Amino acid sequence: MRALVIGGTGLISTAVVNRLLAHGHEVCIFTRGQRPDGFGDRVRRLKGDRDGAEALKGGFASVRPDAVIDMVAMRPEQAQVCIDALQGSGTHYLFISTVCVYGGPLSPVPAREDHPRAYVGDYGDRKTRIEELLEGAWASGDLRSTTFRPSYTYGPGGLFDSIWGRDPFLVDRIRKRRPLIVPGDGLNLWHPGFVEDVGEAVALSVGRESTFGKAYNANGPRVMTHDEYFKSMAEGLGVPGVELVHVPAEWLVAALPAENTRFLRDIFRHHVAFDTTALRRDVPEWSPKVDHAEGVARTVAWLDREGKNRDCAERGLDDQVLQAFHRAGAQFSSELKG
Numbered sequence: 001m002r003a004l005v006i007g008g009t010g011l012i013s014t015a016v017v018n019r020l021l022a023h024g025h026e027v028c029i030f031t032r033g034q035r036p037d038g039f040g041d042r043v044r045r046l047k048g049d050r051d052g053a054e055a056l057k058g059g060f061a062s063v064r065p066d067a068v069i070d071m072v073a074m075r076p077e078q079a080q081v082c083i084d085a086l087q088g089s090g091t092h093y094l095f096i097s098t099v100c101v102y103g104g105p106l107s108p109v110p111a112r113e114d115h116p117r118a119y120v121g122d123y124g125d126r127k128t129r130i131e132e133l134l135e136g137a138w139a140s141g142d143l144r145s146t147t148f149r150p151s152y153t154y155g156p157g158g159l160f161d162s163i164w165g166r167d168p169f170l171v172d173r174i175r176k177r178r179p180l181i182v183p184g185d186g187l188n189l190w191h192p193g194f195v196e197d198v199g200e201a202v203a204l205s206v207g208r209e210s211t212f213g214k215a216y217n218a219n220g221p222r223v224m225t226h227d228e229y230f231k232s233m234a235e236g237l238g239v240p241g242v243e244l245v246h247v248p249a250e251w252l253v254a255a256l257p258a259e260n261t262r263f264l265r266d267i268f269r270h271h272v273a274f275d276t277t278a279l280r281r282d283v284p285e286w287s288p289k290v291d292h293a294e295g296v297a298r299t300v301a302w303l304d305r306e307g308k309n310r311d312c313a314e315r316g317l318d319d320q321v322l323q324a325f326h327r328a329g330a331q332f333s334s335e336l337k338g
C-alpha cells in the first residue's frame with residue numbers, strides 16, 4: 001500500500017515509518033524538513049507545513065495514498081482539512097490521539113476504549129474534539145478512519161518521564177545515585193509503551209477493515225507501579241537500589257508552581273493502565289513485545305549517543321523538595337511523639 005505519513009521524523013512517527021517499511025509499504029513522509037531522518041532512499045519526502053492546507057492537499061493529490069497516518073493533528077481544524085480532502089476517496093485515515101482523552105482518575109482500571117472521555121487539559125480537549133469529528137465522518141459513511149490512543153510512549157528519540165514530565169536530568173540523577181521523588185506511596189499504576197510496539201500497532205492497521213471507525217489503546221506489554229518503573233530504570237542503568245522517596249502528590253501540587261506540576265496533576269498522580277484487548281482482537285498479529293528492561297536499554301543507548309542527558313546539578317528543585325519533605329517528616333514525628 002502507499003502510505004503518506006504526516007510527520008515521520010519524530011519519536012513515534014519514526015517507528016511508524018520503520019514498521020510500515022518492514023511490512024513492505026511504500027512510504028512518503030510529509031514534514032517541514034526541520035529534522036534529519038535515517039531512511040535514506042527508502043522513503044519519498046514532501047516538505048511542507050500541515051497548517052498550510054493547500055500544501056497538504058497538494059501532497060495528497062501527488063501521492064494518491066491508500067492510507068494517511070496523521071501523527072501531528074493537534075487541533076480540530078487540522079484534522080478537518082484531512083477529512084474534507086479524503087472523504088469519499090476510500091483512503092484510510094489513521095489519527096494518533098492520546099490517553100489524555102480519558103482524563104483521570106480512571107474507573108475501572110485498566111481502562112477500555114469505551115471508558116468515558118473526561119479529558120484533562122487543553123491537549124486532551126483538542127484530541128477529544130478531533131476524535132468526535134472522525135466519529136461523525138465515520139457515522140455518515142464518508143471516511144474510513146482509525147484512532148490510536150498511546151499512553152506514555154518512550155524509546156530512542158525521546159526522554160523518559162519522571163514526576164516532572166519528560167526529564168533530561170533523570171538518567172544523570174540515577175547514575176549519581178541521587179534519591180528520586182515518587183508521588184504517593186509508589187504503588188500507582190503506570191503503563192509505558194515502547195515506540196516500536198506503538199509503531200507496529202499503527203503499521204499493522206493500515207488498510208485493515210476491522211479497524212475502521214474504531215479507537216484503540218496502544219501500549220506496552222506491562223503495567224508497572226511507579227516504584228517498579230523507577231527501579232527498572234535504575235537497574236537498566238546499572239544502579240540497583242536507587243533510593244525512592246515517597247512524597248504525597250497533593251503536597252507537591254499545592255506547594256510548587258503550576259508549570260512544574262502540570263504532568264503530575266493531570267496524569268502521574270493517577271493510576272493509568274489501559275486495556276489492549278480490542279486491538280489484539282481486531283489486529284491479531286499485534287501484541288506488544290518490548291519489555292521495559294529492553295526498552296530502557298535501547299533508549300539509554302540513544303540518549304548517551306546523542307548527548308541528551310543533562311547534569312542533574314543544573315536543577316536544584318528535586319533536592320529542595322526532598323529537604324523540605326524530610327524536615328516536615330521530622331517535625332511531624334517530633335510533634336506526635338511529644
Ligand SMILES: NC(=O)c1ccc[n+]([C@@H]2O[C@H](COP(=O)([O-])OP(=O)(O)OC[C@H]3O[C@@H](n4cnc5c(N)ncnc54)[C@H](OP(=O)(O)O)[C@@H]3O)[C@@H](O)[C@H]2O)c1
Pocket residue numbers: 006007008009010011012013014030031032033034035048049050051071072073096097098099149150151152153154
Ligand atoms: N510521546 C508520547 O508519549 C505520546 C503519547 C500519546 C500520544 N502521543 C501523540 O503522538 C504524536 C506524536 O508523534 P511523534 O512522537 O512522532 O511526534 P513528534 O516527535 O512531535 O514529531 C512530529 C513530527 O511531525 C512533523 N511536524 C511537526 N509539525 C509539523 C507541521 N506543522 N507540518 C508538517 N510536519 C510537522 C515533525 O517534523 P518537522 O519538525 O520537520 O516538521 C516530525 O516529523 C502526537 O500526535 C501526540 O499527541 C504521543
